[in-house]
Amino acid sequence: MGTFTYFPHTQEDIRTMLDRIGVRSLDELYADVPSEFIHKGEYGLPSARSEEEVRAWFKDLAGKNTELKVFVGAGAYDHYTPSVIPYITSRSEFLTAYTPYQCEISQGTLRYIFEWQTMICALTGMDVANASVYDGPSAAAEAMRMCVACTRKRNTVVASSGLLPNVLETLRTYARYSGINLVETWDVYEAVGEGTLDLAGVIVPSINRFGVIERHLGLADLVHEAGALLVEYCDPSALSVVKTPAEWGADIAVGDGQSLGIPLCYGGPYVGFIACREQWMRKLPGRIVGQTADAEGRRAFVLTLQAREQHIRREKATSNICSNESLMALWCTVYLSLMGPEGMRKLNALCYEGSHYLHDALLATGKFADPFEGREFLKEFALKPLCDVKKLQQALLDAGFFAALQTEEGYVTFCVTERRTREEIDALVKVVKEAEL
Amino acid sequence: MSKVIEGLLYSESHEWVKIEDGLAVIGVSDYAQAEMGDITYVDLPSEGDEVSAGEEFGALESVKASSELYSPVSGTVEEVNSELESAPEKVNEDAYAAWIIKVRLSDESELDALMDAAAYTASLK
Amino acid sequence: MKYYDKLIFELSRPGRCGYSLPASILGGKECACSNVGSKEAPVSGGVWRETPLTLPEVSEPDVVRHYTNLSQMNFGVDTGFYPLGSCTMKYNPKINEEIVSAFNGLHPLQPENTVKGALEVLDFVDGALAEITGMKHFTFLPCAGAHGELTGLMIMREYHMRRGDTARTKVIVPDSAHGTNPASAAVCGLDIVVVKSRPDGLVDVEDLKPLLGPDVAGIMMTNPNTLGLFERDIKEIAELVHECGGLLYYDGANMNPLLGVVRPGDMGFDIMHLNLHKTFSTPHGGGGPGSGPVGVAERLVPLLDVPRTSGFHGNFGIILRACAYILMLGRENVKMAGPLATLSANYIKESLKDCFKLPIQTVCKHEFVFDGLAEPNGVTTLDVAKRLLDYGFHAPTIYFPLLFHQALMIEPTETESLETLDAFIEVMRVIAREAAENPELLHTAPHNTPIGRPDETGAARQPVLKYTK
Structure with missing residues (x-):
């Protein structure tokens, strides 16, 4: 057995402790376990990695994800996290x-x-x-x-x-x-x-x-x-x-x-x-x-x-x-302490501003109808697509947007938080406008 | 040594019963309150609820424990001691004064199954 | 630790703020909709808030100092030894914390081909946990141990329901079980039948036999149990329960001593949960977030995703941390985790059994239970626990399991050095002496903490559950 960074026991420590307990080996501490249940041989796990190797492993995996501009809510909202x-x-x-x-x-x-x-x-x-x-x-x-x-x-x-x-x-x-x-x-x-x-x-x-x-x-x-x-x-x-x-x-x-x-x-x-x-x-x-x-x-x-x-x-x-x-x-x-009543109001105003801007711009493309006309919304809204939803979603993904989440009812939803910018919204609308759907 | 009062009937789960104006007045014994320690809450039934002998009708709570209350008799809850909602300590102060519910009996013969003071005292030993 | 007596609300002054937001989204000097929610909201639809919102108004430096001060009244694993039985308070590696942020931007509903890295993590952890436990596959939906128990019992019920075996509504739970076991069973609509422990602390197989029948859905076992004892009759128990048509549920709260030694699947368990925040080193966070993945044997795999007990994919951030731990452990070190945890527990037990009452003398696993002081002199387990705080140790779990009146349940884990264990042992012996010589000192402990023993009775009789001016 080698040493491992999270286990402080030296061989001498282990010996001291076994002696105090009055057993000869670590195995003896499991003498009450029927031997057929003791796992013999190696576990099918990878070999232990160093910290830097672990870091690299995750960096590699994170690289396999696609970073998207999130225009979807549905219970998970892309709000800013103060440092x-x-x-x-x-x-x-x-x-x-x-x-x-x-x-x-x-x-x-x-x-x-x-x-x-x-x-x-x-x-x-x-x-x-x-x-x-x-x-x-x-x-x-x-x-x-x-x-x-x-x-x-x-x-x-x-x-x-x-x-x-x-x-x-x-x-x-x-x-x-x-x-x-x-x-x-x-x-x-x-x-x-x-x-x-x-x-x-x-x-x-x-x-x-x-x-x-x-x-x-x-x-x-x-x-x-x-x-x-x-x-x-x-x-x-x-x-x-x-x-x-x-x-x-x-x-x-x-x-x-x-x-x-x-x-x-x-x-x-x-x-x-x-x-x-x-x-x-x-x-x-x-x-x-x-x-x-x-x-x-x-x-x-x-x-x-x-x-x-x-x-x-x-x-x-x-x-x-x-x-x-x-x-x-x-x-x-901590978030609410930082934001206070005024910050929370401003935040919602920003969401309202962005979402309504996007809402109107999408309707103007002629590719959607508004099934909820006249109903108030804040940061998230649903439209009825007058185009092929699969193609729409793919075109948006190809341009780096996660948007137009389809609901069971056949609508698509969009969400705009304070993290979205006018440039991003305009670019999204441009994709919708120009894509052949 | 916990107090046991003559003239009351007792259940094995440490409730006492007294017949008063045709109603069964029910509380918990001094032994029960002492076992619980400082009572912080009495969970009461509602007036009009049906209770049956041996069944749960509420609970006593302390900081680290909870103990169900079992009705010694069957019948309809006519009155609950709502004073205990805001002053549960009254059960600790005098368990025999702090009645919990009054029940209109549906079967008086159930009283025969309960213990008198002497039998209850003996059961605590 | 110093006493700091502020609440964030008491630092509030009208007009202060701790936020920083863009002026507007559309590029104007101010937000075009800045009156949202105010009386003159854009379209008055009767949907806007009328009650003023009372949150603190504080600046960023105030916030940082306040919470830093609060943190200094807290004790964590990084502060000192935390031998809290059944909670496995092992060291939380720092690399685990670092790797999470790279996944922060992923929306849970993103298409699968845009989250390949995240899915690979889940796949890897699934495989690793299956290998470590002998289960076939895991679901990661449960967010804690009790949530895992509930999800696992739902799978158990679903198994019986799908076979049309609707009479199986009872679940057997040992009297030594964690309180969550019967509570989870009740939430899952099952009736609880208690099986007794023998004087040696193990499940009484003779008491179990008559409980088994066509109405039994299964049994929930913790092995080693809450006394830290390995249920050596597990093979017979598994056979009996399976023979009667029931399933075996493994409560993974006490998995740590078996890590790298024994696999629940090999013992005949059909369903289990793991507490990643115990066995797999993720931080407890002051009581969560944890993660309680549920694993099942091969024949139950089709039912694994049937119960949807949380919103998305479970506590992904916690699974990432556990993944880092598994990578660090690797197949070499995993075999040492359980044995070293067991070694530490037995070392403390043997070193203190002359001053504390040890009801069960046999070799324990990761934890063991004292039944108060050998010579109490009026000193209770609560007094001992409180006095430990004065000496800079967290207290063990107290008054659990319920089998003993003065239970002190000690779990040291494998990440504590011999010096730490010796220091704890020494302090426990000092406390035993103090009990003999000056019991009053213990009755009134702790003396060196930010507050003394609070009035808990008053708190429960007249609850004050939020701040009011």
Whole structure:
């Protein structure tokens, strides 16, 4: 055996330790394992590499990806990451800590989670938020389960077909195995109006899969009259300017924090959030941080309301979730601290400016129709293609653009964030104009 | 030594029952509150809920534990002690004063299965 | 560590900002739509926010200093020894962090021929994990261990459902299992049946036998279990469960001691998850993001992608880090990881068993459990844990597993030197002496941390869960 950079043991150390234990060899520590289960021979893995070789390996692979100008959203948005954020989140005191079980030496983690909870409440208008969950789609699934738990014996949840495809897929998965009756519909008003006594909750998008900012006038009243809960799925970045779940009268707000400056990174890690009215606080899944004081009266933060959780309640817990996405919650917290209310408003204004410019220019090419004329959108919109979509997508890819994502309904969507420039937008439009489609 | 009060009936899961104005008043024993330590939350049912003997109707929570409450009798919840929502410590202060629910009995014979003070005291040893 | 008592909201002053954005997209002096979201929004559609947004207004230097100060009240693996049982707090290599940014720009829905490098990473890690575990293939969708358990149990249910075997609604879980096991099973719509442990800490096969039948979907096992003991009857258990038509799920939380030694697939497990943030060295990040890929045996491969439990492709950034670790380990070093972790745990166990109660004396794997001090003198496991913080160590996992009242679960991992282990052992002995001589010192510990023991009862009775002015 040679030496390895992560293992500090010298041969002499190993000998000392074996002697203390009273065994002759490392193998003897596995004497209780039936010998047929001990893996003999080599593992089919490559030979150990040096750090520089590892770096080269990844450089080589990264080179096989195509860097594209991203004009697609669909739940993952190409917003700018201020340089402060990776600087802070790579501090090893944050990065290499675990869940703050020992609060006396985890006040850093506990404080930023408390700040995150506060900011999620500010964005959504809700009273209480948890320390985060895996991602937006799984947050929606947790909210679906919350609806069932909050209404006790009820078991039907209505989900708008306008939710993002991956949110619906995740809802279907969780519903299938936990026995929840999930009803998908384009008309939630009608579905609620049908008046099933089994209705536990209704899940609608704040901004739907076509980028349209939805109006939920009177929906909350209807849902509450039916004895159920209203859940809004939202883009937290957009919530700085669009009507909040609280303003629509929702009980639970969920979504993905990715739009708060988290890099696309091929789909993760992102961070889900769940916030709710105080009334449902005890049914929230996952970790929650609360403020208290120590014996000397110093302000202190702790994991609280833990009796909801799996390590105490086991099969009766509100959820099986244990870890959250703490570091990504820090990411978003630092982002929102930097941006402030004014930065968030300006950011959305830039997205609005760019997306509407592109929208109008694409329509002017005559290759699209606008199926949602008159409906407000922010950074993402859908058009009905009057041309061959495959050829359109290929022409855009060839020119270095990822754009015109096709929806199940046959539309194509575009998204413009503040990272896109006029030059890029004009170049994209030129491709569309000139390509033979 | 935890306190056991004469005249009440007790269940194996440490709830007490007292018949008052035709209703079964239900709480937890002093032993149960002491085992839990500082109670931080009482999860209460709603008025009108149906409960049945031996089934869960709520829970006590402390910082590091949770303990289900089991109804000693069957019937309809007529009243819940909503004072406990904001003051769960009352269960610690006097477990026999801090009743939790009042149930209209559907089967009085279920009371026969419960222990009297002497039997309950013996069961704690 | 010094105490720092600010929240970012308390640094806020109207008019300060920490952002830097282009003036406009279209090239004007200002954004043509700067009034979006304000009262005079471009088209008033009743869709705009009316409530003022209360976020902090702070400058960039304020932000950097604030979070730097917060970080200094935190303890991580880079700060010191972190023997948190069942959490495998091993060293997080720095090269892992460096390689991620080259993949940051990839949108998860990009066409496959534009993400060939990313797909090659997933393919490589799939193959490597399959080789290490004896499974056939992995899905990377689950974002954490518990998420993996849930996804794996969904695959288990799907397997039975597709065969029309809908009566299999029970899952067997040992009493020593992690709390996530029964919780995941419940979320997956399964009923939990508990199988007891014997006095020697292993699953009681005789207690298991009568539980098996046509209603059993499977069993969830952690091997080695949460006491750090290898379930040596695993072969018989696997045969019994398979005979009754059930599947075996392997909770990979305790995979570390088997890394490079034993493959769950060889022991008869059908489905498993790995915690890349434990066994494969990715950072825990204060409680995530992790990654909990699920592997299955060959006959379950068609079901691998059926449960869609997260939005895109899982936590790709974490998988990249694990990939770097696997490349660094290579086939040579992988064989040392498990044995050295096991060596460290046994070394601590043997060095402290005279001062701490050791309920199970046999050789352990990566972790073991003390049941409090040998002579407690009124000192609890909580007191010991808190006193350890004063000496610059993180505490072990406490009050778990539930089999013992004063459980102290210690997992040192393979990345700690003999000197570190000796220093920890010495401090534990000092604490045992303090317990005999001055128990009050322990009851009131910690004394040298930014805060003392907080009022957790008050926090739970009157929850304050967000900042208000």
